[in-house]
Amino acid sequence: MTPDPKDIAPWITYRPELKVLDCTVRDGGLVNDHHFSDDFVKALYHTCVEAGIDYMEIGYKASKRVFQRDRFGTWKFCDEDDVRRVVGDNPTSLKLAAMMDAGKSDWKTDLLPKDRSVFDMIRVAFYVHQTVEACEMIKAAHEKGYETSANLMAVSQATEVEIEQCLELVAETPAQVVVVVDSFGALYTEQIERLVKKYLGYAKERGKEVGIHAHNNQQLAFANTIEAIIHGANRVDASMGGLGRGAGNCPMELLIGFLRNPKFRIRPIYQFLQDWIEPLRAEVEWGPYVQYNITGQLNLHPRAAIEARKNPEDRNKYVEFYDRVTAES
Amino acid sequence: MTPDPKDIAPWITYRPELKVLDCTVRDGGLVNDHHFSDDFVKALYHTCVEAGIDYMEIGYKASKRVFQRDRFGTWKFCDEDDVRRVVGDNPTSLKLAAMMDAGKSDWKTDLLPKDRSVFDMIRVAFYVHQTVEACEMIKAAHEKGYETSANLMAVSQATEVEIEQCLELVAETPAQVVVVVDSFGALYTEQIERLVKKYLGYAKERGKEVGIHAHNNQQLAFANTIEAIIHGANRVDASMGGLGRGAGNCPMELLIGFLRNPKFRIRPIYQFLQDWIEPLRAEVEWGPYVQYNITGQLNLHPRAAIEARKNPEDRNKYVEFYDRVTAES
Numbered sequence: 001m002t003p004d005p006k007d008i009a010p011w012i013t014y015r016p017e018l019k020v021l022d023c024t025v026r027d028g029g030l031v032n033d034h035h036f037s038d039d040f041v042k043a044l045y046h047t048c049v050e051a052g053i054d055y056m057e058i059g060y061k062a063s064k065r066v067f068q069r070d071r072f073g074t075w076k077f078c079d080e081d082d083v084r085r086v087v088g089d090n091p092t093s094l095k096l097a098a099m100m101d102a103g104k105s106d107w108k109t110d111l112l113p114k115d116r117s118v119f120d121m122i123r124v125a126f127y128v129h130q131t132v133e134a135c136e137m138i139k140a141a142h143e144k145g146y147e148t149s150a151n152l153m154a155v156s157q158a159t160e161v162e163i164e165q166c167l168e169l170v171a172e173t174p175a176q177v178v179v180v181v182d183s184f185g186a187l188y189t190e191q192i193e194r195l196v197k198k199y200l201g202y203a204k205e206r207g208k209e210v211g212i213h214a215h216n217n218q219q220l221a222f223a224n225t226i227e228a229i230i231h232g233a234n235r236v237d238a239s240m241g242g243l244g245r246g247a248g249n250c251p252m253e254l255l256i257g258f259l260r261n262p263k264f265r266i267r268p269i270y271q272f273l274q275d276w277i278e279p280l281r282a283e284v285e286w287g288p289y290v291q292y293n294i295t296g297q298l299n300l301h302p303r304a305a306i307e308a309r310k311n312p313e314d315r316n317k318y319v320e321f322y323d324r325v326t327a328e329s
Numbered sequence: 330m331t332p333d334p335k336d337i338a339p340w341i342t343y344r345p346e347l348k349v350l351d352c353t354v355r356d357g358g359l360v361n362d363h364h365f366s367d368d369f370v371k372a373l374y375h376t377c378v379e380a381g382i383d384y385m386e387i388g389y390k391a392s393k394r395v396f397q398r399d400r401f402g403t404w405k406f407c408d409e410d411d412v413r414r415v416v417g418d419n420p421t422s423l424k425l426a427a428m429m430d431a432g433k434s435d436w437k438t439d440l441l442p443k444d445r446s447v448f449d450m451i452r453v454a455f456y457v458h459q460t461v462e463a464c465e466m467i468k469a470a471h472e473k474g475y476e477t478s479a480n481l482m483a484v485s486q487a488t489e490v491e492i493e494q495c496l497e498l499v500a501e502t503p504a505q506v507v508v509v510v511d512s513f514g515a516l517y518t519e520q521i522e523r524l525v526k527k528y529l530g531y532a533k534e535r536g537k538e539v540g541i542h543a544h545n546n547q548q549l550a551f552a553n554t555i556e557a558i559i560h561g562a563n564r565v566d567a568s569m570g571g572l573g574r575g576a577g578n579c580p581m582e583l584l585i586g587f588l589r590n591p592k593f594r595i596r597p598i599y600q601f602l603q604d605w606i607e608p609l610r611a612e613v614e615w616g617p618y619v620q621y622n623i624t625g626q627l628n629l630h631p632r633a634a635i636e637a638r639k640n641p642e643d644r645n646k647y648v649e650f651y652d653r654v655t656a657e658s
């Protein structure tokens with residue numbers, strides 16, 4: 001029997017229902033306290049439109065009670081006026097998303113009804129112990145007319161029982177998407193496969209999609225994203241040049257090169273990397289440096305690694321860092 | 330039925346028969362024309378010993394008729410005297426390997442009998458059209474007493490029939506190892522799985538092992554190495570800091586962190602990265618830069634990408650590079 005070419009070379013075809021979300025400004029904001037210029041965000045917006053990307057996550061809608069407005073950049077708060085200054089009324093097919101953190105956002109007061117907002121989607125980020133609040137947030141955002149997504153963070157530190165109980169509760173919400181989030185870049189491909197299958201077990205029968213948000217601590221963000229796609233994740237996060245906290249995210253340029261859907265165009269992405277991402281590298285640092293390798297392998301928050309790389313003179317003191325975090329952990 | 334923990338969390342255990350080869354000086358030599366100081370190679374040798382690595386590939390045994398002795402560093406030729414200056418008689422359990430290229434080495438004259446050589450293994454690198462010479466080389470090296478390995482390069486550009494015919498011939502040689510070599514960093518994990526299984530189909534019943542040598546053009550070298558291991562590859566190449574031509578190789582520090590065999594020690598590797606690899610970065614460049622992403626995605630030799638990054642002022646001209654290689658290919 002001749003094997004089905006789709007089974008032999010599945011990477012040649014494409015999956016039309018797969019949608020890509022750009023999180024450059026949102027996750028990248030964790031590198032520079034959300035101090036992107038309007039020009040940067042505008043250039044990124046036009047790049048996403050030209051590249052055929054489905055969603056652009058433009059930042060957080062964070063609480064102004066918790067975070068000082070003058071310490072952080074515009075994109076920590078994403079007020080409608082600020083966003084419209086960049087995207088107008090967004091007369092494109094690119095959908096705009098904002099992230100709201102459980103415990104750190106005023107979701108009862110800060111969300112306009114969808115018909116008065118330029119945003120299309122609210123992504124709710126939360127830890128296991130915040131699941132109940134997250135479910136309330138999802139319901140509230142849904143009732144205001146937004147698409148919604150449940151992003152359970154730091155899943156590599158949650159127990160199986162915690163994850164399952166969380167998914168049971170999330171499954172009953174109107175969230176269209178449940179995202180596997182490898183906050184610490186600690187997961188190997190085998191673990192990604194198991195988590196995606198587990199999430200699909202709760203999501204699929206309720207008509208929800210599963211997403212993937214990978215971090216690059218062990219240079220596995222792109223590989224883990226591919227793995228999630230293979231096992232059925234249809235919502236995929238990536239960022240230009242992998243910009244993101246610490247080791248960064250799955251690089252958009254690699255993801256779009258891998259996906260075979262002709263609606264995506266890679267050339268505008270290279271243009272953005274050249275014009276905006278490379279100059280940014282002169283100011284801030286991100287990428288899979290050795291300290292991030294180490295926290296990823298130890299399944300730790302990258303906090304200590306970020307701290308260790310702050311002083312350029314100490315950046316290569318790998319052994320000292322390794323000794324310290326292994327003594328502490 | 331309770332699932333077998335080995336099936337749920339296979340990354341927690343280890344495979345004793347898996348052996349790691351360090352190719353820092355050999356593949357890294359392609360970055361600096363093999364001009365490593367004796368001190369560098371000596372430090373690496375001691376690091377490999379302390380880290381419990383199984384093989385160290387110390388360079389090429391290249392033809393002095395084809396390559397000028399004064400243009401290239403010592404480790405392009407690996408004369409016994411030069412190697413012994415660094416490793417003495419190698420009174421350790423670390424085995425030493427050299428690579429010989431089909432078409433570019435004097436294998437009939439340049440190999441001493443094993444009992445007069447400090448080397449333990451000869452790895453034969455070849456393209457599909459050189460398979461016959463490669464098989465002769467393997468036989469000759471085996472008869473002189475060396476362990477041998479067959480490294481079919483650029484497999485991503487060979488047809489299935491070519492690969493299969495090559496494997497049929499190699500299977501009849503005394504080579505203990507057949508290596509899946511992703512010279513262009515073009516392969517995705519699904520393709521790695523298929524190739525490893527195909528190679529095992531020829532190798533296993535003849536008592537041969539399958540190896541993996543991955544390049545990092547798409548940040549997949551480590552992920553593809555894991556994938557090969559999962560599917561049965563027991564011989565694994567990696568290099569310190571991923572040092573290697575163009576985008577570089579699978580980083581040793583990530584590989585050793587992933588493997589759970591307690592014979593490996595990661596701390597000496599961080600020491601080597603800190604003392605030797607980071608200073609080297611000030612002199613030469615390697616890593617998964619955008620031009621390498623592009624040649625990887627297009628399944629091209631990294632030649633054009635290496636050329637494009639030579640002049641620091643032109644390094645970020647991604648769009649021009651993309652337009653050029655897509656126009657040419």
